[in-house]
Amino acid sequence: xxxxxxxxxxxxxxxxxxxxxxxxxxxxxxxxxxxxxxxxxxxxxxxxxxxxxxxxxxxxxxxxxxxxxxxxxxxxxxxxxxxxxxxxxxxxxxxxxxxxxxxxxxxxxxxxxxxxxxxxxxxxxxxxxxxxxxxxxxxxxxxxxxxxxxxxxxxxxxxxxxxxxxxxxxxxxxxxxxxxxxxxxxxxxxxxxxxxxxxxxxxxxxxxxxxxxxxxxxxxxxxxxxxxxxxxxxxxxxxxxxxxxxxxxxxxxxxxxxxxxxxxxxxxxxxxxxxxxxxxxxxxxxxxxxxxxxxxxxxxxxxxxxxxxxxxxxxxxxxxxxxxxxxxxxxxxxxxxxxxxxxxxxxxxxxx
Numbered sequence: 472x473x474x475x476x477x478x479x480x481x482x483x484x485x486x487x488x489x490x491x492x493x494x495x496x497x498x499x500x501x502x503x504x505x506x507x508x509x510x511x512x513x514x515x516x517x518x519x520x521x522x523x524x525x526x527x528x529x530x531x532x533x534x535x536x537x538x539x540x541x542x543x544x545x546x547x548x549x550x551x552x553x554x555x556x557x558x559x560x561x562x563x564x565x566x567x568x569x570x571x572x573x574x575x576x577x578x579x580x581x582x583x584x585x586x587x588x589x590x591x592x593x594x595x596x597x598x599x600x601x602x603x604x605x606x607x608x609x610x611x612x613x614x615x616x617x618x619x620x621x622x623x624x625x626x627x628x629x630x631x632x633x634x635x636x637x638x639x640x641x642x643x644x645x646x647x648x649x650x651x652x653x654x655x656x657x658x659x660x661x662x663x664x665x666x667x668x669x670x671x672x673x674x675x676x677x678x679x680x681x682x683x684x685x686x687x688x689x690x691x692x693x694x695x696x697x698x699x700x701x702x703x704x705x706x707x708x709x710x711x712x713x714x715x716x717x718x719x720x721x722x723x724x725x726x727x728x729x730x731x732x733x734x735x736x737x738x739x740x741x742x743x744x745x746x747x748x749x750x751x752x753x754x755x756x757x758x759x760x761x762x763x764x765x766x767x768x769x770x771x772x773x774x775x776x777x778x779x780x781x782x783x784x785x786x787x788x789x790x791x792x793x794x795x796x797x798x799x800x801x802x803x804x805x806x807x808x809x810x811x812x813x814x815x816x817x818x819x820x821x822x823x
Contacts, residue, residue: 548614
């Protein structure tokens with residue numbers, strides 16, 4: 472099998488892949504759908520592995536950015552939608568991309584359950600299918616670290632392209648030199664880091680992040696996130712088991728020490744990497760059409776088409792008459808729409 476066909480097979484398998492679900496108990500009556508219980512357990516970190524059936528509702532989290540009066544936010548690897556909810560709570564119109572259709576569907580359900588509106592698109596982070604200068608914030612949490620270095624660089628380049636002038640990105644990454652990471656996880660994963668299609672976690676040092684980010688954005692900053700684990704959040708104390716509450720508490724205590732001990736944040740196992748777009752210019756004019764459509768019917772996921780471009784050609788996209796496809800402006804390529812969600816992956820291209 473040649474490399475091109477291998478990539479197509481990989482992409483298609485991930486788009487339509489579904490988690491292996493445990494059967495729903497006959498007496499289950501929880502407010503949180505049984506499938507979502509398992510999606511949260513599978514994606515929120517190992518400290519949620521034993522939470523299936525024990526979560527009483529959708530967990531809520533605070534996005535660690537300032538509130539805005541209006542803005543557009545992209546969440547890369549949106550999963551079941553926790554950060555879309557968090558973004559909406561900070562004043563953003565949230566947009567999520569994920570390689571899996573199933574998670575895009577769930578994220579829409581999560582937004583609806585909270586009485587909020589947002590958008591999802593099936594897309595690959597290596598080819599983010601949005602026009603330039605659209606987003607005020609690009610966020611990602613414990614996602615980009617699962618990709619090959621080449622995918623990482625492509626993703627960061629796209630983030631810089633799609634940010635509005637003055638927009639910023641905040642991305643959570645593991646630190647190779649973290650207290651826990653350097654003594655186990657980083658060494659174990661290094662052997663498989665060159666496997667292009669592996670989703671194993673990649674570990675970089677703060678100096679490496681700085682070099683990569685500054686080359687693309689011209690600036691770089693980082694903040695401590697967590698210790699003794701990756702992706703540990705203060706909100707986890709409310710939802711995880713007693714044993715894991717202790718681990719979360721230790722992680723949070725480590726974070727407090729970064730304010731007291733100079734240089735201690737360099738030993739954090741998880742960090743937030745930050746950068747902003749310096750170049751001058753104006754926002755993309757397509758935003759006007761999008762906002763107009765959003766105001767008229769914010770529940771219509773296909774409003775997002777105004778902001779999309781073909782990941783292959785870069786051409787603008789429009790809806791087919793039956794709303795089953797998005798079609799490039801030259802009419803040569805189209806992509807399917809499933810449950811109102813565009814699937815903008817190269818493997819799904821239909822040449823007309």
